[in-house]
Amino acid sequence: MTKTSSYDVAVIGGGIAGAAIAGEAASRGLQVLLLEKNEFGSGTSSRSSKLIHGGLRYLELAGYFFLRCRFKESWKNFSFVFSSIRESQILRKTHPDLIEPHPILLPIYRSSPRSRWLIFLGTALYGIMAFGAGNRRFPHFLLSPEKALRQVPSLRKEGLLGGVVLWENLTDDRALVNRIIQSALEKGATALPHALVLHYCYDNAGKVYRIRTKTEGTEKVFEAKQLVNATGPWVDQTRQRVSQTRDAFVLPIAGAHIELKQFTPYSCLLQAEDHRFFFVINIHGVSRVGTTEREWADPDHVEPTDEEMTYLINSLKYYFPSIAFSKNQIIRSDAGVRPLARPAAESKANQVSREHAIFQTGDGVYHVVGVKLTDHRRAAIEVVNRTERK
Ligand SMILES: Cc1cc2nc3c(=O)[nH]c(=O)nc-3n(C[C@H](O)[C@H](O)[C@H](O)COP(=O)(O)OP(=O)(O)OC[C@H]3O[C@@H](n4cnc5c(N)ncnc54)[C@H](O)[C@@H]3O)c2cc1C
Incomplete structure (x- = not known):
């Protein structure tokens, strides 16, 4: 030695x-x-989604806690979103060649658990926070299904009400x-x-x-x-x-991605059947789709499960009914374990x-x-x- x-x-x-x-x-x-x-x-x-972002989902979580009078948790999530948005701006300036603005379409459906106006309000607030942090790219609201379909023609038409184009940042992690x-x-x-x-x-x-x-x-x-x-x-x-x-100290939550040949002109933020958000992110001709959440304590051996791949493929089939997705089209897949700070009380993974x-x-x-x-x-x-x- x-x-x-x-x-x-x-x-x-x-x-x-x-x-x-x-x-x-x-x-x-x-x-x-x-x-x-x-x-x-x-x-x-x-093994991330390759986004440098504030996280619209965490803003929603802030609203969820606020409505239940859990103000401390609400504020924690709200300030987390704001500081993440601010960090995104700083990082874009320090690594302009590695972090670039990336538009993402959030289509809005009648079946969504949130109303169209609530989504517009939430994304507008997100845009105002980003504006406050120095990001001059405000969300673009698509007030009709036609406008949303013009961006992504293969999207499911039934129940489509419109959409929002958000600006996040793409990186090579x-x-x-x-x-x-x-x-x-x-x-x-x-x-x-x-x-x-x-x-x-x-x-x-x-x-x-x-x-x-x-x-x-x-x-x-x-x-x-x-x-x-x-x-x-x-x-x-x-x-x-x-x-x-x-x-x-850690709550280990695994998440998987699958990659397919690019099938949509725009990256999208969609909601799976269980109401979880998932991304379709276009990177160099490939659509990276994810992610999932499951507790998994062994980071040395983490792979996407068959169930996770089926869940992501089925979610795609729902939103892009004209495309015949199958697991055979998966070019690559990967999974990683989020090292979340373990909360004091038992919580659902998506509320931590x-x-x-x-x-x-x-x-x-x-x-x-x-x-x-x-x-x-x-x-x-x-x-x-x-x-x-x-
Ligand atoms: C599916 C998924 C999607 C995500 N998407 C995003 C996203 O879009 N944007 C975002 O901001 N975040 C995202 N995250 C979160 C982010 O990727 C993680 O929080 C972050 O990468 C954790 O980094 P880390 O350095 O703590 O852990 P790691 O990257 O895992 O680094 C820990 C390192 O420690 C090493 N190590 C372990 N034991 C030892 C030892 N005994 N001796 C020496 N070395 C050791 C390991 O080899 C490893 O390289 C995502 C996470 C997941 C799982």
Whole structure:
């Protein structure tokens, strides 16, 4: 076993969260070490819907809690949407070649659980929030079925009332992780792929953490004054490497996507039979369709299930009745596990806040969960502020 040099901060996990924390710490002149057991961005951060967005769905959730007089949860979701919209604007300026505005059509049907005017009101509010954050692209309201069909002629006609074209941002999630790591390296950080963290402990005498890693069969020990666990859906497994823990920080919710040859001129936001929203996102001639939600605790072995693929294909068949969809047309599929911050009380997966959370355990280690692609910058600033204060 070889021992190597000492760092100010060591970060475990090279997804969007770990990359952003390493980048933020390096930009403040700290000596940073980033350790990733596989390739950078190979976890959840490369299995997303590829959107940098505020999340219209979370705005609806804010309304849902408001109507039930659960004002704290309502405000949490509302402010999450606003800060995500603001982050989207900032990220578009810092990575203009990786994050670009992308129009998405939200068709409105008579069968929708929300009325047309409620949807117009919600999307207008979303547009006003985006405008306030500096996005000058306001939603475009399509007040008749003909106008919606002009955008996507193959859409289901029965019950169609109109639609809204929203502006979100499309990114290449994995390239974004690699870009942030590249800029951390340029600021002096050390980033090691294929470095599995086996164990860590705090050495009271030396006032450092000792982090034992394994790279291609060779074990090494690194030392760092501060330690951050940013292993996303593996956060609890990483903690369990050093101590028996009963409480869980993560609520692991898997989500799947399927990819088909592009079949619609516009990306769409649709509502499945169970009223869950799902996206059809056009990326370079491919339509990426998803996503789903199911609790799944093993992020090392996550694949789209047959049931998930059937659910997505059936949802497409409903909205595009003239296209003969089948599972044979799936070019690619993938699944990832959302590392949501586990709520104190039992909640439905689609009602859990998507705000990140930072926990500190008795050994002083920071554990960060629930970081979305969209809010990675804000989460990283918070984590590094806390490590610096300490
Ligand atoms: C289906 C789906 C769609 C999504 N769509 C969007 C979207 O459109 N927009 C958006 O903003 N967000 C989206 N998200 C959320 C977002 O993708 C995740 O919240 C985010 O990628 C989590 O990043 P992370 O760095 O915390 O975790 P990860 O990306 O999983 O990174 C954790 C890393 O830790 C490494 N690791 C684990 N254990 C160890 C160890 N012992 N030693 C060293 N390394 C270790 C893993 O290999 C992994 O690379 C989506 C998520 C899902 C599942």
